[in-house]
Amino acid sequence: MIVSDTISLALRNLGQAKLRTTLTTLGVAIGIASLAGMVSLGVGLEEQTVGRFMSSGVFDSVTVLPGQTGGAFGLGGRGRGRGANRDRGTAPPETPRKPLDDAAIAEIAAVPDVKEVYPNIAVPIEVQFEQEQAFATLSGVPLSQRDQGAFQTFAAGTFFADDSTRACILTLEFVRRLTTKAAQALIGQDITIGYAAAAVTPANAAAGMAPPRRVTQSFTIVGIVERPGGALPLAGGNLSGVMIPLEQARPIGAEAIVGRQSILGTPPAAANRTYNSLTIKVRRAAAVPDVQERVKALGFTTFSVQDALENAKRVFVILDIVLGLIGSIALAVSSLGIVNTMVMSILERTREIGIMKAIGGSDADVRGIFLVEASAIGFLGGISGVGLGWLVGRVINFGANWYVRSQQAGGPTDLNLFALPLWLIGGAIGFSILVSLIAGSYPARRAARLDPIQALRHD
């Protein structure tokens, strides 16, 4: 029997029982819609999350923290896939805490594939602009960050021209906090920043105390970046309110009181001052794990977005499986519907099957007709199921965005909770056909094995 004839015969049979075919197909469609919808939700959430990582644009960055002192450091991203990293949690506790000082920078800069190393300087400041005041964090940005990450999209102005200008870049979010003026209008204006500095004198150094004094400086606004702080403050993706060239920030960082240590600890001397964290820029993203390994071997703690991303991806695989299983319940029910429909149809068509076999239809011909019927139901159900799932996803998505907007003016309005990539569409339809074939295989076998004489007596 020619394949096209089997198909046309099967479709003709389905057409004979339109209502039943439609209802069964609808059942499959609902099953596929729930499955595709659930997986689509998982993929959508993953894309949202990964998208945030991506937009922070720091895949070539590694954050270095001071060496471990034995206590577990939570952010290190334990349980990474790489075998070499596994034993990290049980690193020898007797390793002395290695400070992040200029010697450490030099040491790390010598590691292969490291493009540059710079300290993350962050100083709490008070900003004065015209009559307005606001608190912010001042951070130093190396010039190499031009056109990288958040510095790709400026709301107004441009990046620093060079290291020596007393220029600053603000985030749009901070600008809105500071003033009602339009971003464009601020370019070229001056702001005054104020911070607390430790006055180091031989006397108070001996006492272990440095009384704070207030320092003010003036910077000219050259640019305003659109994007708010990245997903990961520690990875160097964070944008504080005010950013100045790194070289301008170094002296401020050296004297500013950043935390408890600056007051109570040994007053920092320029020679051996330490940083809270460093950022390594790696030549290519693929080398990040290697660099991390090597820097760890030097006795520092490292952290990269890739760590977090891998962890997140692992969580999402589990989430996808769970969502998929929940979605499969409806599909399992509808596959029983297929079995039921086909068994009913065999009962109704027993005599017809007998006739077909009597005039020369083989077991394989009969089985083929029923299998094609089942897969046609699966195909139609799969297509309409994906459509239905997409529609429901759009509706929920619309509702979610509407809710977000109503809760928070100016919040993200392009939230896309459901993603429907091509592989999911194809996979859902293919899976639908597969499930239908499995469901139809028992009835088809039963039909093929009918004894023609018995079947011809049937009415």
Place this chain on the structure above:
Amino acid sequence: MDTHLEARVLKRHYRMGQSLVRALDGVTLDVTQGEFVALLGTSGSGKSTLLNLMAGLDRPTEGTLAVSGRDLAQMSSNELSLHRRSNVGIIFQSFNLISTMTAADNVALSMMFAGVARAAREGRARTLLESVGLGGRQNHRPRELSGGEQQRVAIARALSNTPSLILADEPTGNLDSKTSKEIMALLKALNERDGKTVVMVTHDANLAAAYARRTVTMLDGQIISDSRA
């Protein structure tokens, strides 16, 4: 003349509840190419069982049944369906047309199983329906046709894959006498004009005598007489 059918001590037993039914109990019979044989007997004599075995719809319990030299008892179910498709054309008392298909589609169906392309089988179905006198009724469904017309469709279908053996199981059992004569005339023409071997099951001795050149009478699963006209 070549032997077309060759049954040797053919038995077909089956269980019905506790008892063993000997539907066929040792039948030995030769049918020559081009014969018109009537299998005559009361109901339960085993004549239909013998016909079903010849058709390859059933398998013997014991014995051999060779069609054109090949033993049906040894055939796989695939080979049996090939036998039904290409060696025999079957005509039933109750016509056994597929009610949802037109006359032409019913005739074309067995050619569909034989893998004949659409255009060829549709053309042949039309020719066959014309040859049995149903030229204008090709697109009618069985319920729109009279009993005689339905049986003509069934005959056209039986001929569609040009078998050399026509098996008819009470072909006029559901027809009035006038229509019966027409149908029998068709079968006779197939036998005499086209040289087909015809084996017809009937309980009507007059019908057997009028059309068949040989009458095999059966009782309780055995042949009790075999007479040639």
